[in-house]
Structure formats: C-alpha cells, structure tokens
Amino acid sequence: MDYKVRLEVFEGPLDLLLHLIKKNELDIFNIPIAEITADYLNYIKFFRKLNLNFAGEFLVMASTLIHIKSRTLLPSMETAEEEEPEDPRAELAARLMEYEKFKEAASILKEREVIQRDIYGRLPIVPQDEDYTIEATLFDLMDAFQKMVFRVEKEVREIIQEDIKVEDRIQEILNLLENKRFINFETIFSGQRTKRLLIVTFLALLELIRLKMVFARQARLFGDIRI
Amino acid sequence: MEKEELKNIIECLLFFSDKPLSIEKLTEIMEIDNFDETKEAVEDLQKEYELRNSGLQVLNIAQGYQICTRNEFSRWVRKLYKAQTTFQLSLSALETLSIIAYKQPVTRGEIEKIRGVDASYVLRTLLEKKLVRISGRKKLPGRPILYGTSQDFLRYFGLKDLSEIPILEEIKPQASG
Amino acid sequence: MEKEELKNIIECLLFFSDKPLSIEKLTEIMEIDNFDETKEAVEDLQKEYELRNSGLQVLNIAQGYQICTRNEFSRWVRKLYKAQTTFQLSLSALETLSIIAYKQPVTRGEIEKIRGVDASYVLRTLLEKKLVRISGRKKLPGRPILYGTSQDFLRYFGLKDLSEIPILEEIKPQASG
Numbered sequence: 306m307d308y309k310v311r312l313e314v315f316e317g318p319l320d321l322l323l324h325l326i327k328k329n330e331l332d333i334f335n336i337p338i339a340e341i342t343a344d345y346l347n348y349i350k351f352f353r354k355l356n357l358n359f360a361g362e363f364l365v366m367a368s369t370l371i372h373i374k375s376r377t378l379l380p381s382m383e384t385a386e387e388e389e390p391e392d393p394r395a396e397l398a399a400r401l402m403e404y405e406k407f408k409e410a411a412s413i414l415k416e417r418e419v420i421q422r423d424i425y426g427r428l429p430i431v432p433q434d435e436d437y438t439i440e441a442t443l444f445d446l447m448d449a450f451q452k453m454v455f456r457v458e459k460e461v462r463e464i465i466q467e468d469i470k471v472e473d474r475i476q477e478i479l480n481l482l483e484n485k486r487f488i489n490f491e492t493i494f495s496g497q498r499t500k501r502l503l504i505v506t507f508l509a510l511l512e513l514i515r516l517k518m519v520f521a522r523q524a525r526l527f528g529d530i531r532i
Numbered sequence: 533m534e535k536e537e538l539k540n541i542i543e544c545l546l547f548f549s550d551k552p553l554s555i556e557k558l559t560e561i562m563e564i565d566n567f568d569e570t571k572e573a574v575e576d577l578q579k580e581y582e583l584r585n586s587g588l589q590v591l592n593i594a595q596g597y598q599i600c601t602r603n604e605f606s607r608w609v610r611k612l613y614k615a616q617t618t619f620q621l622s623l624s625a626l627e628t629l630s631i632i633a634y635k636q637p638v639t640r641g642e643i644e645k646i647r648g649v650d651a652s653y654v655l656r657t658l659l660e661k662k663l664v665r666i667s668g669r670k671k672l673p674g675r676p677i678l679y680g681t682s683q684d685f686l687r688y689f690g691l692k693d694l695s696e697i698p699i700l701e702e703i704k705p706q707a708s709g
Numbered sequence: 710m711e712k713e714e715l716k717n718i719i720e721c722l723l724f725f726s727d728k729p730l731s732i733e734k735l736t737e738i739m740e741i742d743n744f745d746e747t748k749e750a751v752e753d754l755q756k757e758y759e760l761r762n763s764g765l766q767v768l769n770i771a772q773g774y775q776i777c778t779r780n781e782f783s784r785w786v787r788k789l790y791k792a793q794t795t796f797q798l799s800l801s802a803l804e805t806l807s808i809i810a811y812k813q814p815v816t817r818g819e820i821e822k823i824r825g826v827d828a829s830y831v832l833r834t835l836l837e838k839k840l841v842r843i844s845g846r847k848k849l850p851g852r853p854i855l856y857g858t859s860q861d862f863l864r865y866f867g868l869k870d871l872s873e874i875p876i877l878e879e880i881k882p883q884a885s886g
C-alpha cells in the first residue's frame with residue numbers, strides 16, 4: 306500500500322468518508338456499504354499502526370457503518386408489506402451531503418481570506434493614555450448613586466407594605482437556626498435594610514426568647530451575642 | 533456643506549481610521565442630517581480612487597468604508613511591515629465558521645452534528661480571534677450558548693455584510709431540498 | 710519599474726506607515742538602485758495630491774515623507790479621534806461604578822445586593838476599560854474578590870485622590886445603617 310498517499314489529514318470521519326467516496330468515484334446516494342466499510346476500517350487500522358492520534362469520533366463512525374451494513378444484509382421486514390423499505394444508508398447520505406456543502410463553503414472562505422490578506426489598512430494609531438476620556442462627569446456618578454439608593458429604598462418600602470408579620474419573621478429565624486447550635490445576633494439582622502424590618506425582626510426575637518424557644522448568650526462583655 | 537468639501541472630509545476620516553466607518557458614523561461626525569448625502573459623497577470618492585488608478589482603494593466592508601492598499605502592492609507593504617503575523621485559519625476553523633455564518637445563531641451541538649467532530653477547541657479559538665461571538669442562549673434544557681459571526685468576521689473576509697457571503701446562495705437551495 | 714508603478718507603491722507605503730519614510734528607506738524597499746528616481750516619484754505624488762485638491766497631503770517632514778490630513782480638516786479628524794477614545798458608560802455601568810467608588814473595597818455580591826441584578830458582565834466591562842481594579846480578596850468563605858476604583862478612574866473624573874470624591878449627605882447614614 307502506498308502509505309504516503311494515504312497519509313492525509315482528515316477533518317473528521319465524515320471528511321474521511323467523503324474522501325473514500327470521491328476516490329472510488331461512488332454515488333453518494335448509492336454507497337456500496339460493504340466496500341466502503343472495509344475501506345474505512347482499513348484506514349482506522351492504518352492510523353493505529355502509525356500511532357496517529359485520532360479522535361473517538363472515527364470509531365463511532367466505524368460502528369455506525371457496521372450497523373448500516375448489517376441492516377442492509379438482513380432481509381427487510383417491511384418488504385412483506387407494500388411499503389417502500391427505508392434505505393438504512395439514507396441518513397448517512399444526507400449527513401455527507403450537508404457536510405460537503407460546508408466543506409465547499411469553507412474553501413470559498415479560504416479564497417477570500419487569501420485575497421483579503423493582501424489588502425492593508427493603515428497601521429492603527431495607538432492613542433496615548435491621556436487621550437482617553439469618559440463621557441460622564443463626577444456629578445453623573447453622584448447622581449446615579451443617589452437615584453439608585455432612592456430607588457432601592459422605595460422598592461424595599463413597597464415590599465414591606467405588602468405584609469411582613471412578626472410571625473413570619475419568627476419562622477424565618479427558626480429556619481436559620483435549624484441544624485445549628487447557635488448563630489450570631491448580627492447574622493439575624495443582616496440583610497434587613499429598613500428600620501421597619503429591623504423592628505419586626507427584633508420583636509420576633511423577643512417573642513422567641515419569651516417562649517424559651519431560643520436563648521441569648523453573650524460570651525464576653527460587648528462580645529457577639531449568640532442566639 | 534458643499535459636496536467637494538464633504539468628500540474631502542470623508543477622505544480624511546477614512547484615511548485616519550484603521551477600521552471601517554459606517555455611513556451613520558460619518559454623517560454623525562460631519563454634523564449633517566442626511567445619510568444620502570454622505571453615501572453619495574463616499575461613492576464619488578470610491579469612484580475617483582478607481583479612476584485615478586491609485587495604489588489605494590476605498591473598500592466597502594463590514595458595513596462601512598475604509599481606505600486600503602490594493603492587492604497588487606501587498607508585496608511591498610509586507611516588506612515594510614516585517615512584524616506581520618502570518619496567521620491563517622485552519623481548515624477546521626474555516627468549516628466551523630462557514631457553518632456558523634450560514635446557520636447562525638447556532639449551538640455547539642448543531643455544529644458538531646454537521647462536522648461529526650468535537651467543536652469546543654475550535655470555537656474557543658474563533659472566540660479569542662473575535663471572528664465569532666456569543667449571540668445568546670437557546671431556549672432549550674441546559675440553555676446552550678448560541679454562536680454567530682462578528683463584525684471582525686466580515687472584515688477578515690472583506691465582506692460588506694452577511695448577505696454578501698457567497699456561500700449562502702449556493703447552500704440555500706440545496707439545504708431545503 | 711515604470712514611473713506610474715513606483716508612484717503607486719510609494720503611495721501604499723506612505724499610506725500604510727505611521728511614521729515618515731525617508732527616500733533611502735523607500736528606495737531600499739522598492740529594490741531600485743537610484744535615489745533620484747524615488748525622489749522624482751515622491752514629488753510627483755505630492756504634486757498630484759495638491760492638484761486634485763484632496764483632503765490629504767504628502768508632507769515632507771523629519772527627513773522623510775508622510776501622508777497626512779490637510780490642516781483645514783483637522784477639526785473633523787479630531788472629532789473622530791475623540792469619539793474613538795471616549796468611553797460611553799451605560800446606566801448600569803455608571804451605577805456599578807458609583808457603588809464601587811463609594812463603598813470600596815466591595816465584593817460582587819455586595820454590589821448585586823444593592824442593585825438587585827447580576828453584576829458580572831458590567832464588572833468585566835469596567836475592568837476591561839480599566840476604570841475598576843481588583844484590590845484584594847475578602848476574608849470570607851470563598852474569598853470573594855474585592856473591587857476598587859483605579860488610577861485611571863481618578864484621571865477620568867479629574868480627581869487627585871479618593872478623598873476628593875464628594876461626600877453625599879444622604880448616603881452616609883444609609884451606608885452605615
């Protein structure tokens with residue numbers, strides 16, 4: 306075998322199959338599947354012998370080919386009925402057709418690439434760092450921040466007006482405590498953005514302490530309070 | 533503004549920029565309120581460059597205009613510009629790009645189905661080279677990323693816009709049949 | 710080489726280069742053995758540019774030649790240059806930047822808590838534009854990245870240092886409470 310001729314780089318199993326079909330001048334819609342499978346497997350063996358790295362996709366295609374071959378060899382069940390038996394090669398042919406189109410498209414792009422490589426725009430003018438400016442003033446920055454803070458406050462206020470009850474907060478605190486021996490006082494209050502929410506949380510906590518469902522402990526004077 | 537003046541300003545702007553400038557951008561900078569006037573002036577300039585048999589040409593690429601050297605003088609420019617990286621796209625990159633160009637927006641899975649091989653590496657390279665961009669996510673389980681071609685893609689291949697992709701016309705009728 | 714061809718090559722070279730090119734350099738690149746021939750061609754090109762009343766001119770500066778825009782059009786070129794070197798910030802970028810400016814060092818989570826939306830994309834943009842820098846990692850589980858404003862940020866907003874950021878009366882109590 307003239308290995309040198311065969312040593313080409315294939316983009317994938319479909320590329321290799323197309324190559325085999327072209328080389329043997331076969332009809333894509335009437336592939337002699339036994340022949341092409343043997344040919345394909347020879348290539349795989351050959352790649353192996355050369356220790357060439359090839360992707361697993363080549364093996365997947367090999368098993369697909371063998372599967373199609375076995376189906377063509379079996380007497381078709383459908384023939385008993387009047388229906389036209391489906392050609393097991395049809396799907397493969399469709400895939401090959403589509404792949405071939407894009408292969409062609411790629412070669413047209415390649416031509417354009419070659420033309421375009423010979424056309425030069427100007428070398429870019431590299432701007433000096435100090436030439437860069439920004440389309441915003443300090444005032445815009447302050448303004449954005451103030452508006453945002455205002456917006457956030459309003460949103461939170463609207464949420465509170467919806468309904469935040471002490472009972473709900475109690476449940477939330479108990480959820481927080483679940484599977485934990487203690488949590489820090491601050492943890493319970495973190496995320497409480499408004500006074501109203503802080504008060505509700507505090508009331509909930511007092512209620513829990515009254516019910517002796519939780520205990521407040523302070524390890525050191527002015528240290529963290531643990532619940 | 534007079535037409536001659538418009539043309540001169542446009543020449544200056546196109547000369548200065550190393551990227552294509554759109555009609556909209558040119559119009560905005562020149563402070564006129566008529567795209568057609570700009571377009572007419574650009575096209576006049578383009579014709580003038582052709583007629584006077586210049587070493588330069590006014591190209592219509594990537595939805596804009598740019599002054600570039602003509603192909604036949606590339607050899608001399610390359611000599612001046614020794615630092616030029618001779619970067620060329622691999623065949624797998626070109627195949628992947630043509631699938632994206634024609635089928636965009638398209639997922640990695642769809643590309644892999646057509647090419648029959650893994651596309652993650654080549655997609656990363658194309659994204660790095662900014663020839664491909666992420667155009668969104670498909671409304672499917674896993675929300676796969678959708679890929680499309682970029683402005684740089686058009687520039688790289690010297691295309692005016694996507695409709696100019698020569699391959700589209702050839703593939704379209706076949707794809708449906 | 711024919712004179713017309715020499716002129717075209719020189720036009721390409723002068724157009725492409727970002728520096729003036731000397732007669733010697735041009736002669737060397739074009740592989741001719743006569744400086745006079747080059748000089749003649751350059752001067753012809755120069756005259757042609759003048760005659761056709763172009764927006765561009767071939768200038769003889771710093772012992773070399775360069776294609777430049779004509780003075781009377783400098784205003785427009787400056788405008789384009791300014792447009793190309795000016796960042797436009799979206800509202801979300803501006804808001805995020807203001808949070809970072811006032812609350813730095815700040816984590817992404819903290820920014821998102823204030824704005825109520827994902828901040829990863831806008832942070833990446835601000836980092837790319839070098840308005841924001843990574844100033845460290847917070848001593849918290851997961852060691853989240855801390856963001857702060859950059860040196861460029863100060864320059865863009867005309868500030869000497871961070872202490873010059875105006876204090877917002879309304880913000881202070883909010884920030885501590």
